[in-house]
Amino acid sequence: xxxxxxxxxxxxxxxxxxxxxxxxxxxxxxxxxxxxxxxxxxxxxxxxxxxxxxxxxxxxxxxxxxxxxxxxxxxxxxxxxxxxxxxxxxxxxxxxxxxxxxxxxxxxxxx
Amino acid sequence: xxxxxxxxxxxxxxxxxxxxxxxxxxxxxxxxxxxxxxxxxxxxxxxxxxxxxxxxxxxxxxxxxxxxxxxxxxxxxxxxxxxxxxxxxxxxxxxxxxxxxxxxxxxxxxxxxxxxx
Numbered sequence: 001x002x003x004x005x006x007x008x009x010x011x012x013x014x015x016x017x018x019x020x021x022x023x024x025x026x027x028x029x030x031x032x033x034x035x036x037x038x039x040x041x042x043x044x045x046x047x048x049x050x051x052x053x054x055x056x057x058x059x060x061x062x063x064x065x066x067x068x069x070x071x072x073x074x075x076x077x078x079x080x081x082x083x084x085x086x087x088x089x090x091x092x093x094x095x096x097x098x099x100x101x102x103x104x105x106x107x108x109x110x111x
Numbered sequence: 112x113x114x115x116x117x118x119x120x121x122x123x124x125x126x127x128x129x130x131x132x133x134x135x136x137x138x139x140x141x142x143x144x145x146x147x148x149x150x151x152x153x154x155x156x157x158x159x160x161x162x163x164x165x166x167x168x169x170x171x172x173x174x175x176x177x178x179x180x181x182x183x184x185x186x187x188x189x190x191x192x193x194x195x196x197x198x199x200x201x202x203x204x205x206x207x208x209x210x211x212x213x214x215x216x217x218x219x220x221x222x223x224x225x226x227x228x
Binding site: 036041042043087089091099101102104 | 115142144153154155156159161166167202204206208215216217218219220221222224
């Protein structure tokens, strides 16, 4: 069964304390892996798309990487404004344009 | 650039009433998606359209739910009759497909928070 699992469920960091969020997937024929950020009361905001193993994307303090079985979202020297829920989703062959979402990681960065 | 627009932002209704949620996708996007988000089940795809035609409605929970897309710039999700377990945040998203096999990015609206009493 096609599945996306994110870990940890919740993460508390001190400002400046770097860490990584994990997204593991079991789908056949990955077409794309997507990272979104969601703030309370808002819709998911697109961050990155990764298409093939070995690919990396960066934006400010965030860096996303992809292997054949998982993706990591690395957060370097986080600030309180990075606090949000980070969602991972995959699109796969045979799923056409459907996205399967993980449950998300709730990140809290404290000053 | 206007993003995906949804209305209303909040809806409170009583059990048994009809509820209609509305969505305007990003101009030029060929795909439109309806999702539901709850604490228990996370983000679930309900239905999606391509060029105004429903492609996959396997996520629609039951016959009480229906969705239409009469033109490229408007879609509705209707629940009739509504039940308390339908309380959730409903999101609309749209995308413009990439050529080839690579996946395309979906852009989400702000959501409609539905409360059924």
